[in-house]
Amino acid sequence: MNPATPSAASRRDFLRRCATATAGLALAPSVYAARDWSGREPTRYPDPDLVHLDPRFGGLAIGNTPIQRLHSGSLWAEGPSWNAAGRYLVWSDIPGNVLLRRIDEDGHVSTFRDPSHNTNGTTFDREGRLLCCEHATRRVTRREHDGSLTVLAERFNGRPFNAPNDVVVHPDGGIWFTDPGYGSMGHYEGSKGPLELKEAVYRIDPAGRIDLVTDELHKPNGLCFSPDYKLLYVADTGGPNPKPIRAYPVEGEKKLGAGRVFASMEFQGKMGGADGIRCDTAGNLWASAGWAGEGYDGVHVFAPDGKRIGLIRLPEICSNVCFGGAKRNRLFMTASQSLYSVYVQSQGAHWC
Numbered sequence: 354m355n356p357a358t359p360s361a362a363s364r365r366d367f368l369r370r371c372a373t374a375t376a377g378l379a380l381a382p383s384v385y386a387a388r389d390w391s392g393r394e395p396t397r398y399p400d401p402d403l404v405h406l407d408p409r410f411g412g413l414a415i416g417n418t419p420i421q422r423l424h425s426g427s428l429w430a431e432g433p434s435w436n437a438a439g440r441y442l443v444w445s446d447i448p449g450n451v452l453l454r455r456i457d458e459d460g461h462v463s464t465f466r467d468p469s470h471n472t473n474g475t476t477f478d479r480e481g482r483l484l485c486c487e488h489a490t491r492r493v494t495r496r497e498h499d500g501s502l503t504v505l506a507e508r509f510n511g512r513p514f515n516a517p518n519d520v521v522v523h524p525d526g527g528i529w530f531t532d533p534g535y536g537s538m539g540h541y542e543g544s545k546g547p548l549e550l551k552e553a554v555y556r557i558d559p560a561g562r563i564d565l566v567t568d569e570l571h572k573p574n575g576l577c578f579s580p581d582y583k584l585l586y587v588a589d590t591g592g593p594n595p596k597p598i599r600a601y602p603v604e605g606e607k608k609l610g611a612g613r614v615f616a617s618m619e620f621q622g623k624m625g626g627a628d629g630i631r632c633d634t635a636g637n638l639w640a641s642a643g644w645a646g647e648g649y650d651g652v653h654v655f656a657p658d659g660k661r662i663g664l665i666r667l668p669e670i671c672s673n674v675c676f677g678g679a680k681r682n683r684l685f686m687t688a689s690q691s692l693y694s695v696y697v698q699s700q701g702a703h704w705c
Contacts, residue, residue, distance in 0.1 A: 386401060387668070388401075388402075388668075390422040390668070391422075392421070392422075395419075396419040396420075398416055398417045398418075398419075399414075399416040399417070400418070400419050400420055400695075402420055402651070402664075402665065402666040402667070403415075403420070403663070403664075403665060403695070404663060404664040404665075404666060405662075405663055406661055406662055406663055406664065407656070407660060407661075407662035407663065409656055409662045409663075410654060410662040410663030412698055412699075413633075413637065413654065413662075413663065413697055413698050413699050414663060414697065414698065415696055415697060415698055418695065418696045419695070420665065420667070420693060420694075420695045421693060421694055421695065422691055422692070422693050423455060423460065423685075423691075423692045423693065423694055424453075424455060424462050424691060424692040425690055425691040425692075426690065426691075427446040427449060427453070427687075427689075427690050427691070427692075428446055428447070428448040428449050428690065429446065429447050429448050429542065429672070429689065429690075430444055430445070430446055430672060430687035430688065430689065430690065430691060430692060431444065431445045431446075431447050431473050431474065431629075431672045431673050431687055432444055432445040432472065432473050432474040432475040432485075432486070432519075432629075432673055432687065433475075433629075433673055433674070433675045433677075433685045433686075433687050433692070434475045434476050434477055434483070434675055434705050435477075435675055435676065435677025435678070435681075435685065435705055436477055436481065436705075437677075437681075437704065438481055440456070440457040440458065440679070441454050441455060441456050441457060442454065442455045442457070442675075442677055442685055442692075443465055443475060443483065444475070444673075444685075444687050444692060445469060445472045445473060445474075445475060445687075447469075447471050447472070447473055447488065447536075447542045447543075448471070448541050448542055450467070450468045450469055450470070450471055450489075451464050451465075451466065451467045451468065451469050452464070452465040452466040452467075452469045452472060452475070452485075453465055455692065457678070466496070469485070469487070470485075470487040470488070470489040470490045471487065471488035471489040471536055471542055471543045471544075472485040472486060472487050472488070473486045473487075473488055473516075473517070473518050473519065473535075473536060473542070474486040474517075474518055474519035474520050474530075474531075474575075474629070474673070475520070476520050476521055476522060476705045477704070477705045478495070478522050478528075479522065479524075479704070480498075481498070482495050482496055482497060482498065483495070483496040484496075484505070484520050484522070484528065485520075486516075486517035486518050486519060486520050486530060487517065488516045488517075488535070488536025488537070488542055488543030488544075489536065489543045489544050490507075491507065491513045491514045491515065491516055491517070491536075491537065491543075492504055492505075492506060492507040492514065492517065493505045493506040493507075493517050493520060493528070493530055493557070505528060505557050505561075506528075506530070506555065506557055506563055509550060509555065509563055509565065510550075512549040512550055513549060513550075514532050514550060515532050515533065515534030515536075515537055515548040515549070515550055515552065516532065516533070516534050516535060516536030516537040516538075516543050517530050517531070517532050518530070518531045518532065518533050518535065518536070518573075518574055518575075519531050519574060519575050519576055519629060519673075521576055521577055521578060521703075522705075523578065523582060523606060524582065525559070525606050525607075526558075526559035527556050527557065527558060527559065527606070527607065528556070528557040529554065529555070529556050529557075529566070529576060529585065530554070530555055530557070530576075531553075531554050531555075531573040531574055531575070531576055531587065532550065532552060532553055532554075532555060532573070533552045533572040533573055533574055533590065533591065534548040534552060534572075535572075551568045552568065552570065552571065552572055552573060552591070553565050553566075553567065553568035553570075553573065554566050554567050554568075554570070554573050554576065554585075554587060554609075556607060558607075564607070566607075566608060566609050567587075567601065567609050567612065569612065570587060570589040570591070570592075570599065571589055571590075571591030571592030572589060572590045572591025572592070573587050573588075573589060574587070574588045574589065574590040574627075574628055574629075575587070575588040575627060575628050575629040575630040575640075575641070575673065576588070576630065577630045577631050577632055577638070577703075578603070578632065578702075578703065579632055579636055579702070580632055580633075580634055580635075580636055580702040580703075582603060582606070583602065583603055584600050584601065584602060584603060585600070585601045585603055585609060586598055586599070586600050586601075586615060586630055586632070586638060587599050587601065587612075588626070588627040588628060588629075588630055588640065590626045590627070590628065594619070594624040595617045595618055595619035595624055596617075596618045596624070596625070596626035596627065597614045597615070597616065597617055597618065598614075598615045598616045598618070598627050598630065598638070598640060598655075599612045599613065599614055599615060600612065600613055600614075600615035601613075615638070615655070615659045616638070616640075616655045616659045616660075616661065618640075618642065618653070620642075620645070620649055620653065620661065621648075621649075623645035623646065623648075623649045624645060625642055625643055625644045625645030625649050625650070626642070626643065626644055627640040627641060627642055627653070628640075628641045628642075628643065628671070628672050628673055629641045629672060629673025629674050629675075629687075630674070631674050631675055631676060631701060631702075631703075632701075632702040632703075633676070633697075633699035633700060633701060633702055634699065634700050634701070634702050635657070635699060636656075636657035636702075637654055637655065637656055637657065637662075637699060638654070638655040638657075639652055639653075639654050639655075639674050639684065640652065640653045640654075640655065640674075641671035641672055641673050641674050641686065641687075641688075642671055643669075643670030643671050643672070643688075643689075644670055647666075647668075648666060650666070650667055650668075650669065650670050650671060650688075651664060651665045651666040651667035651671050651686075651688075652664065652665035652667070652671055652674060652684070652686060665684075665686070665695060667686065667688050667693060669688040669689035669690060669691055670688060670689050671686050671687070671688040671689075672687050672688060672689070673686070673687045674686050674687075675701070675705060676700065676701025676702075677701070678696075680700065681700040681701040681704075682696055682697055682698070682699065682700050682701075683695070683696050683697075684696075684697055
């Protein structure tokens with residue numbers, strides 16, 4: 354054996370020490386420590402911004418991996434989606450009116466769609482076509498393989514949508530999206546105009562029919578399904594504090610039962626909110642978090658019982674998340690002006 358090659362025993366010892374380091378991650382201090390995000394100064398392991406709040410986070414965080422900043426320069430980065438076939442990530446700069454793409458092979462970033470009509474949330478369907486929630490046009494569109502656009506939803510009961518925000522796909526072909534109207538409340542992220550519909554969550558049937566599934570939330574924002582598609586989680590970013598993430602049973606794959614508060618976004622007395630959300634295969638919910646300052650902004654991780662078990666602290670307000678990479682074990686995070694990522698021990702529950 355080459356003396357430079359570690360033995361099986363030493364390798365096991367290394368993994369044991371990594372696990373020990375992960376388990377020993379500190380509880381969240383009240384002050385966020387500044388760090389170099391350029392990559393020139395390595396981060397000492399375990400990454401201090403992977404924060405344990407519950408032992409269950411020990412099975413999700415990795416002790417020998419860093420949070421990385423992959424790109425910066427956006428005005429408000431949103432809506433990341435992973436394309437497994439192409440091995441690239443798409444995300445939106447809403448005020449910049451473009452969709453950006455990062456190629457996994459070499460990290461190259463280029464413009465994917467210009468103009469994007471102030472697209473916010475995106476996702477890929479099971480045929481690899483990109484779905485977009487366009488603020489400026491108040492519609493949900495699908496980018497076909499030849500580059501053409503198909504309008505999936507533009508009006509409901511004869512009235513234009515407020516400004517579709519986030520979108521997910523069900524295995525039955527149904528497309529679910531939220532319509533809180535943020536893109537129509539000013540000219541920065543869309544085109545200012547009146548909200549003509551009550552803020553709501555909708556479902557587009559594979560045949561094209563659009564149904565309202567709930568309008569009980571103040572500002573329904575990010576949404577995602579549980580791994581078995583029996584629950585729909587929705588982040589409410591309107592109404593009184595503390596802002597909740599609500600859970601709804603999915604009935605007959607097309608309707609929602611009575612909702613309940615799954616988790617509160619109050620943390621250590623700070624009243625922030627969740628935006629984009631995604632589940633892993635074990636049913637843990639990874640929620641972007643922001644608008645409450647240092648030590649809060651980033652990603653909050655909730656166990657299936659709704660308890661907050663860990664934090665991924667970022668120096669910017671986090672807007673959205675998605676799992677990607679070859680093994681769906683890399684969490685991508687759009688945060689204000691930047692794109693971040695971190696490898697985790699879990700995998701995304703769904704393909705995007």
